[in-house]
Amino acid sequence: MGSYTRKRCDPIMRQSIRLGSIAGIPVGLNWGLLLIAAFYIFNLAAGILPAAVPGASTSSYWIAASIGIFLFFGSILAHELGHALVAQRNGIKVNAITLWFLGGVALLDKEADNPGAEFRIAIAGPAVSVALGALFGGLWLVASPMVGGTLFTFILGYLSIVNIGLAIFNMLPAAPLDGGRVLAAALWWRSGNKNTARANAAKAGEVVGTGFMGLGLLLFFIGGNGFITIFLGWFIRNGARHERQRAERQERVTTADLRASMQPLVAPINRGITVSGLEALSGAYDKPVAFPIAGPNGPSGIVSSISVHTTRPEERPHVFIAELIVPWDQFTSARVGEQMETILERARNSGKDHVLVYDEIGQQVGYVALNGFLSAAH
Ligand SMILES: [Zn+2]
Structure with a gap:
């Protein structure tokens, strides 16, 4: 053959x-x-x-x-x-x-x-x-x-x-x-x-x-x-x-739906809190959410409630969330309703595999980590 x-x-x-x-x-x-x-x-x-x-x-x-x-x-x-x-x-x-x-x-x-x-x-x-x-x-x-x-x-x-x-x-x-x-x-x-x-x-x-x-x-x-x-x-x-x-x-x-795949953005938090603190805040939501990190000139990044699991339970009270934060320079943006294929293409071209999702009136509403999508689509 x-x-x-x-x-x-x-x-x-x-x-x-x-x-x-x-x-x-x-x-x-x-x-x-x-x-x-x-x-x-x-x-x-x-x-x-x-x-x-x-x-x-x-x-x-x-x-x-x-x-x-x-x-x-x-x-x-x-x-x-x-x-x-x-x-x-x-x-x-x-x-x-x-x-x-x-x-x-x-x-x-x-x-x-x-x-x-x-x-x-x-x-x-x-x-x-x-x-x-x-x-x-x-x-x-x-x-x-x-x-x-x-x-x-x-x-x-x-x-x-x-x-x-x-x-x-x-x-x-x-x-x-x-x-x-x-x-x-x-x-x-x-x-x-x-x-x-x-x-x-x-x-x-x-x-x-x-x-x-x-x-x-x-x-x-x-x-x-x-x-x-x-x-x-x-x-x-x-x-x-x-x-x-x-x-x-x-x-x-x-064909994945962006709105269904994204973690909604909730109230900003301070980068000085521990992973345990993040875990406690996340407990108030019944699905994964993303917290903007408050900075002197507006948000400086995002931390996802899912990222708690990258730290072992016994270490969570002693570790600060700083190392879990995804900084802004790793983000590309997308609009709600945009095709996932288009977003993946943009992520591949820019080398940025985190997405900040904006709604129809330009407000930041959600966060999507693309690495899983990118490896599956490849
Ligand atoms: Zn052949």
């Missing part, structure tokens, strides 16, 4: 060997790939090639198999470069391309911010695979009448078929496969809701992943080797589940 993702690489996809870099993107491979490549070469050289093109020397089978598998992984690298270069052109940094035993993965720094970019990045990989399939197929068509059925033409035909196969497999409409991302882009474009689109494409991925796992078990049952199919199914299902959960979490966060 040839996928791309935004999450950090799993250990099975980590770069063990750095091959170099292309267009500023570090390209590497995982040890697991060498094992699977050796297995594929053996399969070709000792099984498929002697049966398909009998009469050649043993060493020529091994050389042809090695070249074929080398070009096969080269094709996967080209597929990943398709994703990566289009991502770069759409303003998304690509942190790495890694070849591993199930194929390749391009690690993108962030997600596409519009359905058009999502579509272009997703389709670029399979488009490269189709082009390579056509190229090898064309060479096979030209070479076959001239040299007949040789190892050379067999490898050309083989590369044509695996590239087309790679494109077809990756175009299954099931995220995290490319086809799933194309589906998500289409749903997003139609509905305007990125998170729901991604969650639905990921649901399809969970179904398809489970299907592959079942297929692998069936292969075992009828005497074949279903290991890779089961693992592939598990990998897709697992990736899809994470993507769905993430999309659902993002949807909850970005």
Whole structure:
């Protein structure tokens, strides 16, 4: 498979060997790939090639198999470069391309911010695979009448078929496969809701992943080797589940109601009181509240009743609230009724993750700590 993702690489996809870099993107491979490549070469050289093109020397089978598998992984690298270069052109940094035993993965720094970019990045990989399939197929068509059925033409035909196969497999409409991302882009474009689109494409991925796992078990049952199919199914299902959960979490966060999430501002208090004092004052309210801190020139910050819990009960009588206060310079402001998504965007840009909420007539009415939202939305 040839996928791309935004999450950090799993250990099975980590770069063990750095091959170099292309267009500023570090390209590497995982040890697991060498094992699977050796297995594929053996399969070709000792099984498929002697049966398909009998009469050649043993060493020529091994050389042809090695070249074929080398070009096969080269094709996967080209597929990943398709994703990566289009991502770069759409303003998304690509942190790495890694070849591993199930194929390749391009690690993108962030997600596409519009359905058009999502579509272009997703389709670029399979488009490269189709082009390579056509190229090898064309060479096979030209070479076959001239040299007949040789190892050379067999490898050309083989590369044509695996590239087309790679494109077809990756175009299954099931995220995290490319086809799933194309589906998500289409749903997003139609509905305007990125998170729901991604969650639905990921649901399809969970179904398809489970299907592959079942297929692998069936292969075992009828005497074949279903290991890779089961693992592939598990990998897709697992990736899809994470993507769905993430999309659902993002949807909850970005649609959260500001008024329901905020702690109302109550009467100002003095910074000289202890945490126990703050706890006693908070006891008068049946929900979390935020106290402005009285200063010589108006409030100098805010302390939340929730922050009491950061101090151990036995220490509360002796510790002053000074260290619990969030100073004004860590605040961004928001209006009641403003979309949480907009506020989070502003918080990210300014690096200020506390919000002072103003009502319609410009009065300070509430406080929201965004760190929980920001980590959940990321
Ligand atoms: Zn791909």
